Amino acid sequence: MELEGRVNELESRLAFQDDTLQALNDVLVQQQRVVDRLQLQMAAMLKRHEELLGQFESSEEEAPPPHY
Template structure:
């Protein structure tokens, strides 16, 4: 294999690697967006759960025990 063929082969491999790295980066960026959105949703659900637990907790304190 001549030097020119080897350089051409290396350039070709580099181009494919650059494309692969860019594709992986695009996927990583999208996954990060999804993770951030899920974190916001979880935080909102936790807040809602705490609010509802507070409402039901106040009602349960005033209620008579279930055996009455």
């Protein structure tokens, strides 16, 4: 009987560990999706920032208006 109880306890622990691992994996997958989305947004923002800097720098190179 003692061996059967120990086996049942181990099976129970294993089942809880499997559930915990699956829950952790689900969270990790969700976080990776968020990280991927944020990386895409950051790349788009950096591109837009460079475009705006390019526009600003090109306007500085223009000659001043005649009233200066």
